[in-house]
Amino acid sequence: MWQAADLPADRCLAFPPGFAHHCAMISREGGGAAEAPNRRAFLKVTGAALLGAEWAGCASRPAASEGQGADTSRLEVGRRVAGDSDPGVARAWSILQDRVNERVSVRWPEGHKGAPIRLEVDRRLPAEAYRLDTADQAIRVSGGSLQGLIHGVGKFLRTSSYDGTFGPSVWRGESAPRGSVRGMYFASHFHNWYHQASEAEMVRYLEDLALWGVNAVMVIFPMINLQGWDDPEAEPAMEMVRRYARAIRGLGMQFATGLNNTMFIGAPAAIRAGRLPDPTGRRGNSGHPICPSNPEGHAYLIANSRRLFERLADVGLDILVHWPYDEGGCSCEPCRPWGSNGYLRLSRDLTRVGREYFPRLKSVLSTWMFDTPPEGEWTGLTESLARDRSWVDYILADSHEDFPRYPLDVGVPGGLPLLNFPEISMWGNWPWGGYGANPLPGRYQRLWNQVRGQVSGGFPYSEGIYEDLNKAVVAQFYWDPNRSARETLVEYAAYEFGAGPRTISDFLALLDAMEDTASRSYRKEPVDRETVQRAHGLAESLQASLPEWGRRNWRWEILNLRAILDRERHIGGGLGTPAAEEALLRLIELYHAELETDDPYHHRVRPPLKRAVSRKGNR
Numbered sequence: 001m002w003q004a005a006d007l008p009a010d011r012c013l014a015f016p017p018g019f020a021h022h023c024a025m026i027s028r029e030g031g032g033a034a035e036a037p038n039r040r041a042f043l044k045v046t047g048a049a050l051l052g053a054e055w056a057g058c059a060s061r062p063a064a065s066e067g068q069g070a071d072t073s074r075l076e077v078g079r080r081v082a083g084d085s086d087p088g089v090a091r092a093w094s095i096l097q098d099r100v101n102e103r104v105s106v107r108w109p110e111g112h113k114g115a116p117i118r119l120e121v122d123r124r125l126p127a128e129a130y131r132l133d134t135a136d137q138a139i140r141v142s143g144g145s146l147q148g149l150i151h152g153v154g155k156f157l158r159t160s161s162y163d164g165t166f167g168p169s170v171w172r173g174e175s176a177p178r179g180s181v182r183g184m185y186f187a188s189h190f191h192n193w194y195h196q197a198s199e200a201e202m203v204r205y206l207e208d209l210a211l212w213g214v215n216a217v218m219v220i221f222p223m224i225n226l227q228g229w230d231d232p233e234a235e236p237a238m239e240m241v242r243r244y245a246r247a248i249r250g251l252g253m254q255f256a257t258g259l260n261n262t263m264f265i266g267a268p269a270a271i272r273a274g275r276l277p278d279p280t281g282r283r284g285n286s287g288h289p290i291c292p293s294n295p296e297g298h299a300y301l302i303a304n305s306r307r308l309f310e311r312l313a314d315v316g317l318d319i320l321v322h323w324p325y326d327e328g329g330c331s332c333e334p335c336r337p338w339g340s341n342g343y344l345r346l347s348r349d350l351t352r353v354g355r356e357y358f359p360r361l362k363s364v365l366s367t368w369m370f371d372t373p374p375e376g377e378w379t380g381l382t383e384s385l386a387r388d389r390s391w392v393d394y395i396l397a398d399s400h401e402d403f404p405r406y407p408l409d410v411g412v413p414g415g416l417p418l419l420n421f422p423e424i425s426m427w428g429n430w431p432w433g434g435y436g437a438n439p440l441p442g443r444y445q446r447l448w449n450q451v452r453g454q455v456s457g458g459f460p461y462s463e464g465i466y467e468d469l470n471k472a473v474v475a476q477f478y479w480d481p482n483r484s485a486r487e488t489l490v491e492y493a494a495y496e497f498g499a500g501p502r503t504i505s506d507f508l509a510l511l512d513a514m515e516d517t518a519s520r521s522y523r524k525e526p527v528d529r530e531t532v533q534r535a536h537g538l539a540e541s542l543q544a545s546l547p548e549w550g551r552r553n554w555r556w557e558i559l560n561l562r563a564i565l566d567r568e569r570h571i572g573g574g575l576g577t578p579a580a581e582e583a584l585l586r587l588i589e590l591y592h593a594e595l596e597t598d599d600p601y602h603h604r605v606r607p608p609l610k611r612a613v614s615r616k617g618n619r
């Protein structure tokens with residue numbers, strides 16, 4: 001019952017204590033996957049998904065009031081599945097079955113009238129909302145769409161227990177997201193995990209994020225690294241983007257990509273942008289930006305964008321994100337000040353071209369690093385959108401540290417919904433992910449408190465899987481702005497690696513200790529040796545007490561490796577010790593990093609094993 005303790009009483013219609021144990025006596029057994037039934041055939045028959053013959057004994061459990069009656073929705077799902085026109089329910093069922101199977105061995109029978117778990121699409125719910133209730137003695141997970149159903153399956157899975165046997169969730173209630181864009185930005189480059197993962201791994205990870213409530217993922221075609229469309233790397237890069245797009249949209253999530261005025265390396269010199277002033281050194285000047293006020297430059301930008309949209313036409317595109325700085329910008333007179341002048345004209349034109357291909361394309365205008373230094377960009381944007389905001393759907397804002405004050409104090413330009421862009425990958429760790437997990441829940445809670453109630457979601461910047469825990473925390477902020485990082489972490493630890501009531505306080509103390517060490521290290525202060533040692537001890541004790549399936553989960557493994565590496569580098573013999581080398585090598589394996597590479601930037605994302613080689617420098 002402890003899993004439900006964080007819920008307000010009115011949202012949790014719980015069964016009496018012990019229900020889960022009495023009614024889910026699905027014991028461990030050797031059969032496993034070989035006994036898996038033909039799920040599709042089964043769904044055709046019943047329109048519901050069943051689990052375990054042992055459920056027959058559960059008829060006396062108290063039934064929650066059903067309210068809706070036995071009407072259309074169940075039949076509707078049955079029909080859809082039978083006609084195979086909506087494979088969504090089968091997909092959600094497959095995700096559920098797979099996640100349970102990797103935790104406990106469960107027999108999934110082919111047919112049974114007890115219907116202990118049922119998945120349904122109920123169009124009366126808001127599209128992305130879910131409900132967990134009881135109907136016909138079954139636990140029913142309903143979603144307003146495939147996406148809502150997967151979010152609901154996520155809640156069901158996270159509030160179930162896997163302590164030797166499967167204890168199905170006792171959480172009951174309905175939940176709808178507050179944030180409309182619960183995004184992630186996968187920076188798929190430098191041969192990081194997003195770049196290297198197989199399609200199967202990538203799809204599985206997207207499913208995992210959808211279970212946590214994510215509904216949009218951004219992946220970019222990396223023109224910045226390519227000479228042009230003829231570059232031998234262009235087609236593989238495009239295929240990667242297309243694979244992501246198909247997988248993202250196949251889960252009912254929105255696929256987002258980005259464009260700006262930085263395109264190919266091989267762009268003609270005559271159309272290049274003027275270099276930006278960057279007095280604070282935080283805007284960046286990456287790549288080879290083009291001046292859109294130059295007619296030939298403008299034509300070049302539009303032509304390449306058209307070609308990109310054409311290549312995405314069959315896989316689909318939902319969101320176009322415009323980006324002003326780092327990759328982008330022009331300092332010439334007709335473009336200045338970039339953020340409220342040249343940038344707006346180009347972003348508007350690119351949106352209009354995009355909507356020729358994707359009429360419902362949403363446009364997100366980033367204001368990243370606006371007015372650093374102050375040059376009237378925010379004010380200029382407000383004036384421009386007061387005249388015409390037809391081409392913008394969201395304003396995105398953020399900075400390296402605290403949230404920009406303008407949209408909070410003055411208001412969001414155009415009165416549009418606001419998104420954020422929390423950096424969950426790079427802060428306080430170099431190489432990124434190089435020492436394992438980077439849990440920073442305190443930091444993200446503090447940053448969230450600055451914008452809670454004022455943003456409608458966002459796109460956290462992600463360099464890999466090592467910040468998975470931060471992703472879960474932020475995705476749940478977007479779902480429910482008042483849910484604390486700590487509440488999410490309790491659910492995360494129980495579901496991802498089986499930290500139960502006896503171990504959860506150790507887990508939370510471990511994260512606090514790790515965040516303390518990372519923060520001191522970021523501030524260039526000496527770390528607290530005792531804290532580093534305590535984290536290591538807590539990790540060792542958790543490693544000994546977690547269930548075997550939990551220890552096997554890479555999410556636990558990268559936390560444990562972080563504890564080992566923090567000890568070795570801060571208070572031990574350094575990164576050359578056998579323990580450190582073993583940990584680094586294991587991280588390299590988990591990230592699919594390359595021990596020898598020709599990628600001049602791979603060292604940014606590769607754990608710093610001494611013998612790893614970068615042939616083009618930058619070890």
Ligand SMILES: [Zn+2]
Binds near residue numbers: 274293331
């Ligand atoms: Zn210009």
